[in-house]
Amino acid sequence: MTDVIDGNAVAESVRDDLGGCIDTLAAAGVTPTLATVLMSDDPASETYVSMKQQDCEEVGIEARDIELDPDAPADRLFETIDDLNADPDVNGILVQMPVPDHVDDRRVLRRIDPMKDVDGFHPENVGRLVAGNARYKPCTPHGVQKVLAAADVETEGADAVVVGRSDIVGKPMANLLFQKAEGGNATVTVCHSRTADLAAKTGAADIVVAAAGVPEMIDGSMLSEGVTVIDVGINRVEADTEKGYELVGDVDFESAKAKAGAITPVPGGVGPMTRAMLLYNTVKAAGLQADVDVSLP
Known part of the structure; x- marks a missing residue:
């Protein structure tokens, strides 16, 4: 009898387990916050971002929605990332891929503060993963x-x-x-x-x-x-x-x-599961940045 693995059920279990971590952060005056940046009019990308924001709201993570004109200069995106890097209330930054052709996606990944890189794609975080000391697993x-x-x-x-x-x-x-x-x-x-x-x-x-x-x-x-x-x-x-x-x-x-x-x-x-682990990384990021010990599942 083949076991058809229900990813929705496993993801729900992960989200439920995050509840205690979010309560611990709340007791320390911290609300985990994820900023999503969309520079695309692709319907699939818009849907993905909307689903991620909904996931955040369901578990008690604050979601910030930032939308940029796909035709705007690349510097507009980089300036937005810089502002989010400097904002102490933002714990995680997710730039929805793909970005427009005139934007260097690798430069985007390098621009995000590695402590707020909840996708785990910054070169520093990739190196930590390969070394066996991951900060955020992709x-x-x-x-x-x-x-x-x-x-x-x-x-x-x-x-x-x-x-x-x-x-x-x-x-x-x-x-x-x-x-x-x-x-x-x-x-x-x-x-x-x-x-x-x-x-x-x-x-x-x-x-x-x-x-x-x-x-x-x-x-x-x-x-x-x-x-x-x-x-x-x-x-x-x-x-x-x-x-x-x-x-x-x-x-x-x-x-x-x-x-x-x-x-x-x-x-x-x-x-x-991909969406659930984004929440996981955002909660972990909030704990690391606020120096609050959260017992992640």
């Missing part, structure tokens, strides 16, 4: 760790394959899985677009994390019996639906489910 890989723990999937001694090498998911995911720490100690293979015989790699794995951004690229024929499959992909494909499309993962769910011992669906798997 939200999606950290969410995957929480999902694996909730499903009682043992990573220690496991053979794990991460398909994808992005800075956002693939690279930090591999680092977290092989580190000498809880939720790690796996033997990790990172696969990508140049990998020869991908099926041989995934077929030998105990855990497969699919994060390549290619719709349904992994199917049941590429997996071993009883494998744990974590599908990070969210791809919009044409479909005969009211919207004209549907969301699918990087894994062909039905054929993979027939092989897997545990699997995450799309939607409803890793996605809710």
Whole structure:
């Protein structure tokens, strides 16, 4: 019987556990505050930001919504980031990606104060992660760790394959899985677009994390019996639906489910965890900045 992991339920548990931390901060006169900066008129980006703000409000985190004209000069965004860096009441800063073409996204990441970088993408925070002393773990890989723990999937001694090498998911995911720490100690293979015989790699794995951004690229024929499959992909494909499309993962769910011992669906798997871990990082940031000890779950 395959365990279809309910990411919404795990995310709800994380949010519930944050309640005590937020109460501890409140007793010290601190309200965790996340500033979201949107410099885009892309409907998907607008939706993502709106959902993140709603999540904040539900758990007691203050959300600040800043919207910039996508045609504004890049300096407008950098000046906004500087103002937020200098504001002691703002604990976390999230600039919704992608930014317009005339804005250097890497410069954006470097501009955010590393103490307020709740995405965990500033070079300083990336370095700390690789060194095994993470300040803020990137939200999606950290969410995957929480999902694996909730499903009682043992990573220690496991053979794990991460398909994808992005800075956002693939690279930090591999680092977290092989580190000498809880939720790690796996033997990790990172696969990508140049990998020869991908099926041989995934077929030998105990855990497969699919994060390549290619719709349904992994199917049941590429997996071993009883494998744990974590599908990070969210791809919009044409479909005969009211919207004209549907969301699918990087894994062909039905054929993979027939092989897997545990699997995450799309939607409803890793996605809710990414948002929950953003709240986690914002609460952690507030505690670090105010020097208040919060017992994070």
